[in-house]
Amino acid sequence: MESPIDSYLRRIHNEIARLKDGAPYSTIPAMAQVDPDSFGIALATVDGQVYEIGDSREEFTIQSISKPFTYGLALEDLGCEAVDAKVDVEPSGDSFNEISLAEGTGRPANAMINAGALTATSLIKGSGGQSSFKRILGTFSAFAGRQLSVNEKVFESELKHGHRNTALAYLLRSFDIIEDDPAPVLEDYFRQCSVLVNCFDLSIMAATLANSGRNPLTGKQVLGIGSVERVLSVMMTSGMYDDAGAWISSVGMPGKSGVAGGILAVLPGQVGLAVYSPPLDDHGTSVRGLATAQRISRDMELHFVRAARAGRSAILTAYDVTETPSGIRRSVESADVLRENGHRARVIELNGDLLFAGAESVARELSGLPDSVEVAVLDLRRTEQLSDVALRLLTALRTALAEAGCELVLVEADGSISASLAEDGGPVPSFSARSEAVEYCENRLLQHYGGQEVPDHVPVTASPALAPLGEADALALQSRMTARTYDDGEVIRRVGLRFGGVYFITSGKVSSSSPGPTSERVKLNTLSAGMTFGEMALGSSMRQETTVRAVGPVEVMLLGEDAIADLEATEPRLALALWKALTRDAYTRVEQYLRESAVRIRE
């Protein structure tokens, strides 16, 4: 099925193709031979999906769209301060070939006008055996994700007819803004303007800027976020010359146009847009390019104000551990202690990006915890962008919580956030499953409030699953069981096995996991001494639904399938009591899952 974004692009391409205003650039003879009807659009997302229509693979020279990329390379090479000393960041509101040098110093207003762009080019030096131009072309190619080349005919023609730029370069030399011979700078500049690109390339170059400098196709970090920030800031105010204000109001994205008819726009975090259509308006901007950018911005709500609308609440849900207990079987006294003190451990599940707004809401939630809370669990498994500000806030929160007598505990895939927070004050407890973090909380509460932690060893007769039975019955069942031991990591029950009896863990821990829908292994929970497994295979398919592995050395008592059959035949009363106990035990689990669903799904 065709994506509605493709059909949308086809529709507006059709409509905007009817615009016949403007004329192709004619100052450079080699550029005059273009088809004014050529018209391509490409829209690339920050994860590298490209939607294209029309002449999106037709090549043209990049011209002034080269400026932000060379400026970015200069920033990356020399740092902001050194570049700022040569080129300011102020909008000039002038046309592209305006001279706009500061009185006295000769410093160009910004790197998007020719004077500033020439200066930026002059700052790129050869290195590592690569000429300055090789480095420029290499950067453009890294942005595009493919090796680009130069249209030599256009280059020769620009070199021959670029009188005004030649004048500008020498003027800049007179102010010592350009410090060396202007001739090779001019050559580099004209060459960079003559690099051949198509809409697809430009959309990827734009998406690389939108993606904080990382090319979405190659995954390569082409520019640091600091340089990207600077480049897009300057493009925002000065990318469209004397159209800047109207462009920001009607398109609302940093943009850049070139006289060959290309135009590029960047919505940080979302998309890169490129259009190609040679006829230009009086400002030197592609008529159809501008119309397309305005139309797509409006229809797709890409204006920076609209695109950043509110409401990303980072907190998915928050609840006391009593609401979704670990499921570990406790003694009656311990269960009472936990019921009474469960509000002292709070789980906060986060969601989405942790940029400022998200991190702030986490800070607010944690800061507002009642003094009675002693353990705060942050479940970070669903968060995607953990910004530096979020890490700094978490570090500060961790310290402040510790001072208030509350421990921070994390649930995360790989312990990396815990490691980042660990610098001061020792390691932050980190678990890969929520149930393990909850178990940790419960044990903390039991230590403080006098219940018992999970004992290392639980005899079958003390198993909560058999609690409804008297001790004599439990002993009678135990006499029908077989003892087994397993080493760390050993698989005890594998997914797909037929029912093989009920396993009572008497010592150690096991973890159960299940294949996810896309077949990664999903860890479900950890079971410890006193708990049972294996009954799951009694379900609809009569097959084991999870794989159970030993975590450390494990001892179990197995009430096998044959033992159960024999029990039913010889001691129906005890068999009845067993099945009744197992039913009850199963419903204890159903109940637990229901509780977990209830805290997650609100309607």
Add this chain to the structure above:
Amino acid sequence: MESPIDSYLRRIHNEIARLKDGAPYSTIPAMAQVDPDSFGIALATVDGQVYEIGDSREEFTIQSISKPFTYGLALEDLGCEAVDAKVDVEPSGDSFNEISLAEGTGRPANAMINAGALTATSLIKGSGGQSSFKRILGTFSAFAGRQLSVNEKVFESELKHGHRNTALAYLLRSFDIIEDDPAPVLEDYFRQCSVLVNCFDLSIMAATLANSGRNPLTGKQVLGIGSVERVLSVMMTSGMYDDAGAWISSVGMPGKSGVAGGILAVLPGQVGLAVYSPPLDDHGTSVRGLATAQRISRDMELHFVRAARAGRSAILTAYDVTETPSGIRRSVESADVLRENGHRARVIELNGDLLFAGAESVARELSGLPDSVEVAVLDLRRTEQLSDVALRLLTALRTALAEAGCELVLVEADGSISASLAEDGGPVPSFSARSEAVEYCENRLLQHYGGQEVPDHVPVTASPALAPLGEADALALQSRMTARTYDDGEVIRRVGLRFGGVYFITSGKVSSSSPGPTSERVKLNTLSAGMTFGEMALGSSMRQETTVRAVGPVEVMLLGEDAIADLEATEPRLALALWKALTRDAYTRVEQYLRESAVRIRE
């Protein structure tokens, strides 16, 4: 516990307070009497949380920070086109009192310089018995969320000493940009500049702009999103006069400063920032205000480029209905049909904001579905911002899917999205619980591929829970049951009740719900003829965990607690078979919950 954001603000407030550069504004005598050490900061989130430090409640006159708000009111009153005819949107790069009128027309460059601001004020007319100034003050007050007032002394002083503004107003009159008598316009303008605000107010005014025009404290929509977009666009390029470029590069938020020492910055979708400190730099901007904005932007990553970083994937998870079946008991043949054809119905769970990037990824997922998929379920319960572009894309997707022979089904709280999509092509099936949508899918597949839908009536003997028993045993159990009927909406089992037996639904449907952690009612699932309930109360607490209600007329057969006790005493073999069947049935449910957890939690 103190929020780390408060302690952070205290720290930078301390540091920046040491900056002693600049001098308070002295042109207006009534404004000269200020304490140069006054220094307040307020940071407001789009949901109305305000962090303040220092002299954040000290009042000062709003001065030029009034400009974006009056401009916004003019846009709201007259629309962009009429306002644009009077005031352009181009950056002037000039200082605040620059004349900057277009040659020939006299049109001011933008509404942030005095000429443009005077023009914007002239566009506000009295209406509904309110004078023009009352309307301006009313708008400012609505932005601040409290009634603001005017410092009459400053007003009188400005009126007396504002020669340059008076000259500007008459110049604008000469060009017919101001169309009426300039005197009352000047009076309104000086009055609007003399409105008293504090940092708290300004931060809320900024947060209202950040929040798409809705005041986060009062909930009132003060300005439409179109006007907000325009105001913030102009502030982005022209809010800081000749500092615009440096401001965007180093702060990266639309901002506005006033000569009384106030400064305001807006990060769309996230925060509003306000600072007050009277000493000004050469551009008329508060020295500490600028330093604070730069510092907070850097530390909190509020620059528009950084604040919009990538990665908000809207798709939480996607799976075939076979992976999380509805849980409705089917005949063996129907179950086979569903197992074989479950891949034809796909569930896609969405998450977070559906702005362009999110909507695009949904479009991509739906467009890329294999041709074999006949029903696509979008679970929208976790999405927060459903932009117009998302609605338009969903509408287009729905049509395109229909043409490709695939039906779109929604899971959403209230059916409102379904209603929005319904315009063409009839209603879109919409359910408030995922399990209902999955049941719908299963029924569609059974219709197409020859299984049976859920029958209206299922005798106890055909209940899947009793499937392991022979017919004679099932009949023997049935003879111990009592028939009951319920009307639509009637509560059959209420949460907290003790175990009262097992209910077999023989006709109709029931829904089960449970109180959520914050005590909203959470609907868990729907059970239909053939299914059982009531056994849940066998769990740990021996109490009913859910409330079960009739959906339409319902008939059940109840195997009561007494009947079970009698059965155990008189027919232990049958009792054993019953409990064994119930255990199996319980594990079928555990299994289902496990599957659901597995598709949701990846590690």
